[in-house]
Amino acid sequence: MMPAFTSAYPNVGVTINMSGTQLQARFMLSLVAGVGAPDVSQLQLQEVPRYSCTGRLADLTLVAAKYRDAFPENVWKDCMYEGRIYAIPWDIGPCAVFYKRDLFEQYGVDVTAIQTWDDYIAAGERILEASGGKTKMLFYPTGFQEILFEMLLRQSGGQVFDENGRIAVNSPESLAVLNVLRRFVKTGISANTQYWSQPFFASFNTESVATYPMAVWFGGFIRDYAPAKSGAWGVFPLPALTPGGLRTSSYGGSALVIPAQCAQKDAAWAFIEFALCRRDSQLGHYRSFDLFPAMTTVYDDPFFDERVEYFGGQQVRRLFTADVERIPAMNRTKDWVETVSYLRQSLGHWSSDDMENPEDFLRALETRLARRLDREVSPRSLSLKAKAHGESVN
Amino acid sequence: MAAHRHFYLFISPYFILFAVLGLYPLIFSFVLSFARWDGLTELRWVGFSNFVNLFGDEVLLDAIWNTVVLGLMYVPPMLAGAFFLAILLNASWLRCRAWVRAAVFLPVITPMVVVAVVFGLLYDFEHGILNYGLQRLGLPAIPWLLSEHWSKPSLALVLIWRWTGYNMVLMLAGLQSISKEFYEAAVLDGAGPFQRMRHVTLPLMRPVFVFCTIMSLIGTVYLFDEIFVLTAGGPGTSSMNIGLYLFNLSFSDFRFGYASTLAYVTAFIVFLASLFVLRFQSREGD
Numbered sequence: 001m002m003p004a005f006t007s008a009y010p011n012v013g014v015t016i017n018m019s020g021t022q023l024q025a026r027f028m029l030s031l032v033a034g035v036g037a038p039d040v041s042q043l044q045l046q047e048v049p050r051y052s053c054t055g056r057l058a059d060l061t062l063v064a065a066k067y068r069d070a071f072p073e074n075v076w077k078d079c080m081y082e083g084r085i086y087a088i089p090w091d092i093g094p095c096a097v098f099y100k101r102d103l104f105e106q107y108g109v110d111v112t113a114i115q116t117w118d119d120y121i122a123a124g125e126r127i128l129e130a131s132g133g134k135t136k137m138l139f140y141p142t143g144f145q146e147i148l149f150e151m152l153l154r155q156s157g158g159q160v161f162d163e164n165g166r167i168a169v170n171s172p173e174s175l176a177v178l179n180v181l182r183r184f185v186k187t188g189i190s191a192n193t194q195y196w197s198q199p200f201f202a203s204f205n206t207e208s209v210a211t212y213p214m215a216v217w218f219g220g221f222i223r224d225y226a227p228a229k230s231g232a233w234g235v236f237p238l239p240a241l242t243p244g245g246l247r248t249s250s251y252g253g254s255a256l257v258i259p260a261q262c263a264q265k266d267a268a269w270a271f272i273e274f275a276l277c278r279r280d281s282q283l284g285h286y287r288s289f290d291l292f293p294a295m296t297t298v299y300d301d302p303f304f305d306e307r308v309e310y311f312g313g314q315q316v317r318r319l320f321t322a323d324v325e326r327i328p329a330m331n332r333t334k335d336w337v338e339t340v341s342y343l344r345q346s347l348g349h350w351s352s353d354d355m356e357n358p359e360d361f362l363r364a365l366e367t368r369l370a371r372r373l374d375r376e377v378s379p380r381s382l383s384l385k386a387k388a389h390g391e392s393v394n
Numbered sequence: 395m396a397a398h399r400h401f402y403l404f405i406s407p408y409f410i411l412f413a414v415l416g417l418y419p420l421i422f423s424f425v426l427s428f429a430r431w432d433g434l435t436e437l438r439w440v441g442f443s444n445f446v447n448l449f450g451d452e453v454l455l456d457a458i459w460n461t462v463v464l465g466l467m468y469v470p471p472m473l474a475g476a477f478f479l480a481i482l483l484n485a486s487w488l489r490c491r492a493w494v495r496a497a498v499f500l501p502v503i504t505p506m507v508v509v510a511v512v513f514g515l516l517y518d519f520e521h522g523i524l525n526y527g528l529q530r531l532g533l534p535a536i537p538w539l540l541s542e543h544w545s546k547p548s549l550a551l552v553l554i555w556r557w558t559g560y561n562m563v564l565m566l567a568g569l570q571s572i573s574k575e576f577y578e579a580a581v582l583d584g585a586g587p588f589q590r591m592r593h594v595t596l597p598l599m600r601p602v603f604v605f606c607t608i609m610s611l612i613g614t615v616y617l618f619d620e621i622f623v624l625t626a627g628g629p630g631t632s633s634m635n636i637g638l639y640l641f642n643l644s645f646s647d648f649r650f651g652y653a654s655t656l657a658y659v660t661a662f663i664v665f666l667a668s669l670f671v672l673r674f675q676s677r678e679g680d
Contacts, residue, residue: 025645032433050648054434141519141540142629192519192540198511199518208520334432338647345453349630352542371450 001284005274012267030259031056037259039268043087045078045253046340049332052079052086058258061085063269067277070297077329079255086257088276089294091285093215093252094320094327095151098222101234101312103127103135103210111236117152117180120211120239124189127210135207139200140190142348145181146340147195147251148213149347150330152177155249156241157328160343160369161378165333168378170366175382176241178358181347185355201225213238215251216292216320223310230310235319248320250327253294286317296324335373342369427655432648444655454656456631457639460546464635465614467550468557473606475554476561477599483562484569495566499559510623513552514539517624539625542632549633552620557613561606568602569595604675608668615664636660 002014017038024047030036031054043051051057064085068076071089079087097120104111107130109123124137140148153160158173184190191209193199203209204226212218222233237247256276258268275281282293283301293299304317333339346365363383370377377384427444431437448454479498483491501509516524517538525535538548572595580590616637621627627634627642634642640660643653 028433028648051434054432056434143626192537193521194514194518194539197514197518199515199521202521338649341642341646344628345631348628349542349632352629352632368452 001275001281004280005271008274009267009270012270014271031261034261037261039258039262039264040271041257041259042090042254043257045075045087045089045092045255046330046332046336048078048087048255048257049081049336050334051257052081052084053334056260057086058260058262058265058268059084059086060088060258060269063273064088070277070295072294072296072325072327074250074325074327074329075253075294078253078332087255088257088272090254090256090276091217091291092294092324093217093250094292094322094324095155095213095215095238095249095251096235096319097211097213097238098218099211099234099236100207100229100232102232103131103207104234107131107135111234114236114239116243116245117239117241121180121183121187121189124184124210125187128187128189131207136191136209137189138184138191138211138213139193139195139203139209140181140184140351141192141194142351143344144195145347145351146343148181149177149343150340151213151215151238151249151251152180152241154251154328154330155238155246157246159331160339161331161333161375162380163331164378165331166376166378167366167369167373168331168380169369170362170377170381170383172382174362175358178361180241182355182358185351205229215253217252217290219311219316220290231312233310234312234314235316237319237322246323246326246328248323248327250324253292255294292320296321299324335375338373339369342372423654424658426651427658429651430649431651433650434648437651440651444652445659447652448656448659453631453634453639454636457634457636460631460633461614461617461635464546464550464553464617464633465611467546468553469607469610469614472554472558472610473561473603475558476565476606479558479562480565480569483566495563498562501556501558502560504556506619506623509552509556509620513624517548540629542630545625545629545633549621549624552624553617556620557610561610564606565599565602568599572598600675604671608671611667611671612664615660 002016005014006012027037027041027043031051061084067088072092075089075092076085079085079089097114099111104127107127109126114120114123120137127135127137153174156173156176158169158171158177160167160169162168191203193203201221202225204222205228212222219235222229226233238249240247256272258265258272262268276295279295279298279301282295282298283303285291286293287303299321304321305315306317307313308316342365346361346368350361359382366377366381366383369375428439428441429437430440430444482488483495483498488494516522519525519535519537519540522538524538529535536544538544576594576598577590580594585593614635617635618637618641621633621635621638622641625633627638636656640653640657643649643656
């Protein structure tokens with residue numbers, strides 16, 4: 001893309017810096033200092049809210065207006081603060097289940113029959129039994145629990161915060177998600193290996209784990225670590241929480257922002273517009289770097305219908321485009337990163353425990369989040385409803 | 395003197411660097427401990443409320459508890475092991491002394507990334523070699539780093555492996571600084587090897603023991619890389635110590651004010667604890 005940009009804008013010099021550690025901390029420091037930030041910066045979608053509320057990012061509302069329809073509303077949500085746009089979506093992470101086709105065939109499990117998470121767990125039990133306990137259905141270790149929780153909560157339309165930033169995690173949606181997670185462990189279909197560890201990557205080549213519910217970008221890791229397994233992998237849509245429910249979710253993705261301190265905002269915007277708001281660029285990022293386009297208007301490209309040999313000739317790209325527009329938006333607030341660490345701690349504690357009483361777990365989590373983040377509890381919370389109900393009965 | 399003032403110029407680089415990189419952060423973080431600041435938005439003065447919040451902080455409570463438990467788990471066996479190895483290396487009959495010394499010291503200088511990969515493989519629940527061994531013996535597999543009950547013992551093992559060599563070197567230096575005359579005198583008085591250990595070596599090694607204990611104590615409080623790479627404080631908060639909690643508060647949660655408060659309070663407590671150990675030792679010595 002860079003040669004195309006420089007020929008279109010010969011008077012704009014671009015240096016791309018992808019090196020270095022602690023990009024977050026360095027970006028934050030330069031925002032505080034008011035100098036030193038790059039003119040354009042990439043942020044993870046879920047981390048945009050922590051910066052957009054500070055007033056240190058350039059307001060892109062006016063220039064981005066004409067691209068409003070090219071990206072789904074639920075993605076814009078992460079890029080906006082109080083109705084203003086501060087970031088332009090780059091890629092998104094629609095979710096599905098990566099599975100080992102050969103294992104499913106070997107144990108006679110039909111993927112098309114997996115419609116809901118109940119079906120998924122039943123299939124997991126079948127595989128566990130048929131393999132004599134050798135093949136588990138999925139990994140559910142600490143460090144992945146909060147990812148799966150977020151993925152399923154978003155799929156179900158549940159929230160951690162309501163639209164006013166109050167704690168709304170104690171909800172029927174969370175309860176349904178926890179009941180699924182809990183059965184992953186109780187039925188014995190989940191394996192316990194640290195995510196992103198060597199044994200985890202090694203499992204792509206072995207029979208130890210059959211499926212990986214994850215975002216689209218995960219496919220790249222599989223291909224990198226298991227190049228010899230071409231054709232032995234497949235993808236099926238995320239199982240629904242209820243029959244007929246949404247069969248996708250979103251996890252990850254990124255956006256580009258311009259710091260308010262940037263001295264040449266026009267040039268920075270020209271770069272972002274060229275890189276992200278053009279059909280060719282978005283498709284190019286997908287073709288070359290496997291970054292799934294946030295721009296939904298490019299999904300009609302034939303590239304999405306090509307069969308991918310690695311995944312057994314499946315049209316996996318098309319599969320991931322399904323219902324992207326219908327994925328519910330998350331209310332993240334500026335405290336999202338901190339919130340995820342509490343989710344990780346609480347879920348980890350719950351799994352080390354016996355995973356009983358998800359209701360108690362949610363009440364404790366709600367209290368903890370309210371206190372740590374200094375936020376009110378949403379009036380929709382189950383605990384407040386229970387209290388109101390108790391009072392009306394008395 | 396006045397004529398030679400220019401020599402201040404030659405010692406000034408250290409003081410300038412210290413003022414910029416040491417003194418200024420020290421003072422700024424003290425100031426921050428009375429504020430609420432995420433680094434990006436306006437700083438808000440909150441008086442002593444950060445200090446008050448420390449008392450209701452359940453993660454901090456866990457972190458203190460974990461620090462104490464972890465310290466008790468690894469410091470005594472580590473120091474005992476270091477002392478034993480130091481005596482062994484000090485023995486005149488030992489061959490290949492340099493090799494043994496290097497082997498024991500190697501973990502100290504091994505990069506943490508390597509340690510993390512190796513112990514990650516050893517400790518893996520599904521395919522780790524430790525669990526493989528346990529299962530071959532008919533014992534159940536242990537979720538080493540993935541259970542709240544096992545995360546601290548697993549870390550303690552890594553810490554013993556990693557830091558025994560460091561303490562061994564300190565103790566070896568201590569042993570070698572004990573004058574031969576004491577032992578000769580003891581032998582003349584008819585003391586056996588056990589009595590020489592009890593009445594000569596141990597009392598004269600006391601300052602070294604105290605030094606190692608204080609260093610390990612401080613080391614446990616501010617321990618960071620081992621925990622960060624192996625468990626990141628989890629599962630739950632079962633292996634979160636004060637050092638990691640401080641890091642998370644500041645560089646993940648951006649709660650710089652509160653983190654500064656905790657850092658100052660921790661430094662003060664460590665200071666008191668070190669003072670206590672020193673006093674304790676000098677009284678015993680009298």
